[in-house]
Amino acid sequence: MIADIWTVMRKEWREYLAGSGGGGTGGRGRGVIGVLLIVGIASILWPLQMGRALFTSPAPVVVDGMFLPLMILISIVADSFAGERERHTLETLLASRLSDRAILFGKLGAAIAYGLAGGLIGALVQAVVANLSQKNASVGAGLAFYPVGSLVAIVVLGLLVSLLVSSVGCLVSLRAATTRQAQLNLTFGYLALIFAPFIIVQLLPKQAQAAIVGALNAAGPTQLFLIFAGVLLVVAVVLLLIAMARFQRTRLILS
Amino acid sequence: MTEAAIRTTTLTRDFGAVRAVDALTLEVPPGIIFGFLGANGAGKTTTINLLLGLLEPTTGQAQVLGFDTLTQGSAIRQRTGALLEFSGLYERLSAEDNLDFYGRVWHLSTAERQARIKELLTHVGLYDRRNERVGTWSRGMKQKLAITRVLLHRPTLIFLDEPTAGLDPVAAAALRDDLEGLVADEGVTVFLNTHNLPEAERLCQQVGVIRSGKLLTVGSPDLLRRQTGSPQAEVSGDGFTPEVLARLLARRDIASARVENKHLILELTDQQVKMAPIVTALVEAGVQIEEVRRGQASLEDVFLTLMEEDRAKVAIS
Structure with a gap:
């Protein structure tokens, strides 16, 4: 099973790296270029402006732990299942000896690793750029890096967000006939995930709302992070379980 | 008595109101090329999907290599190779990467994988182009590669859905020779979906004719010619x-x-x-x-006669 998951992950990465160039000869590397563009834009401009102040800011946790994995994965996960169906490779994959779980976990594992790697590479690039920034002239010489707590937060959030995005992507693209349809469904799925907590809180009685706001105000940054990570973990695991239940090859051939 | 490679009993599959396969009862002996003949939309591809356990039957049952398609699909897929309606190749990847992936899927060792890839690609004249992206290839080249992928792990039963579609006459003849060789030398069973009747006539020891999901007849081409033509x-x-x-x-x-x-x-x-x-x-x-x-009447004449007779029966009823 582990060997099969690894086999699927290797194939997925090779496809990511080859990009979506269709039949042309110059397509290899387009996937990497797309990711590098996202990482570059998010990792060069504002670290240049912030300098070493970046390392004491909570912004890298949000950008590298949440924004970058989300941006990198949003197109990849839709393509992972719906794209295989659209390119008529899914049936052949399903006709192989691979188990349903090996295919599902292989695809999810590849996406999670890709999203997490994107966030970490972004954090490293930002660290290098922040150290090279002109803004550091007033601070003096020497190199700076993220505190351990921020690094752990980036890794944990990156992992959870990647798991969440991949699970949602898998769920919405399982029955989508095309990548475009899957991406559309995915956008609605993410919007629902982002706005659902706010809508739920609005529906609660005033006293309960006040209690939640009070508890959040009283909590320190570490507690807030743990609450947020805990909620992400629960939602991601629930979605993963649903995806596992729905990913059955006898339901995946659309006729 | 030798166990049938494929045995179906009133196998039926509905898609909504459409009955794609209708009470199919069929037995395919091992070590032969069985031709499954029918027009487009007759139910040939759905039958293969059912036999591979990729679709669940609405009613009826099927055994492939002695395994039940509903409960032992994994054991069937372990022992079979399939070229389905589409080549199923990853067009962004090179030919070698495609074969390497499926070699890993079937747990071939690195040395075995490399040797087999070289052997098969050389055989179909594509070894020198193994590093090219498959998306840049012609349809015939892709079809050759897809057939190579099917044979990679030496399956005992092969499902082929229109395998010579897109192949030039020389490549199609070479494939036919290869299939005959596989059956004669290695005892492989081939389930061949086709509407290329001369091909079926030349290759198949037995054929079944399907129309609107119903099996109209089954037997050797000679027998069908005698019975029908x-x-x-x-x-x-x-x-x-x-x-x-x-x-x-x-x-x-x-x-x-x-x-x-x-x-x-x-x-x-x-x-x-x-x-x-x-x-x-x-x-x-x-x-x-x-x-x-x-x-004698050709298999094509037999096929057309059967189609016409069934159409007339449906019109009367």
């Missing part, structure tokens, strides 16, 4: 006038007569019909005969 005779020459045709049609031993490209095609009512009296009648009618040949 009428004996024929072809006369080459000059003078096949409408009057001559009318005189022929008045005879009891001739079922039909038509002229195609200056050749008179006669459908005889019986295998026992003698040609000599017919030739005499033609000469007396002023026909100049160059050649007379007796023959």
Whole structure:
């Protein structure tokens, strides 16, 4: 099973790296270029402006732990299942000896690793750029890096967000006939995930709302992070379980 | 008694209101090429999907290599290879990467994988192009690669859905030779979906004809020709006038007569019909005969007859 998951992950990465160039000869590397563009834009401009102040800011946790994995994965996960169906490779994959779980976990594992790697590479690039920034002239010489707590937060959030995005992507693209349809469904799925907590809180009685706001105000940054990570973990695991239940090859051939 | 490679019992699959496969009962012996013939949309591809356990039957059951398709699909897929309706190749990847992936899927060791890839790609003349992206290739090259992928892990049963579609005549002939070799040398069973009737006639030891999900008949091509097709005779020459045709049609031993490209095609009512009296009648009618040949109906004639008979039955009911 582990060997099969690894086999699927290797194939997925090779496809990511080859990009979506269709039949042309110059397509290899387009996937990497797309990711590098996202990482570059998010990792060069504002670290240049912030300098070493970046390392004491909570912004890298949000950008590298949440924004970058989300941006990198949003197109990849839709393509992972719906794209295989659209390119008529899914049936052949399903006709192989691979188990349903090996295919599902292989695809999810590849996406999670890709999203997490994107966030970490972004954090490293930002660290290098922040150290090279002109803004550091007033601070003096020497190199700076993220505190351990921020690094752990980036890794944990990156992992959870990647798991969440991949699970949602898998769920919405399982029955989508095309990548475009899957991406559309995915956008609605993410919007629902982002706005659902706010809508739920609005529906609660005033006293309960006040209690939640009070508890959040009283909590320190570490507690807030743990609450947020805990909620992400629960939602991601629930979605993963649903995806596992729905990913059955006898339901995946659309006729 | 040898166990059948494929056995289905009233296998049925519905898609909503459409019945794609209708009470299919079939037995395919091991070590033969079985041709599954039918027009587009007849239910051939759905049947393969059912046999591979990729679809659940609505009713009925099927065993492939002794395993139940509903509960033991994994064991079936472990022992089979399939070229489905589409080549199923990853077009962004190179030919070698495609084969390497499926070699890993079937747990071939690195050395075995590399040797097998080299052997198969060399055999189909694609080894020198193994590093090219498959998306840049012609349809025929992709089809060759897809067939190579099917054979990579030496399956005991192969499902092929229109394998020679897109292949040039030389490549198609080479594939037919390879399939015959696989069956003769390695005892592989081939389940061949096709509407290429000459191909089926040449390759298959048994054929089944399917229309609208229903199996119309099954047997060896010879048996079907005897059962369904009428004996024929072809006369080459000059003078096949409408009057001559009318005189022929008045005879009891001739079922039909038509002229195609200056050749008179006669459908005889019986295998026992003698040609000599017919030739005499033609000469007396002023026909100049160059050649007379007796023959049997082709598989194509059998197929068309079966289709026509079934259509008529449906119209009556």
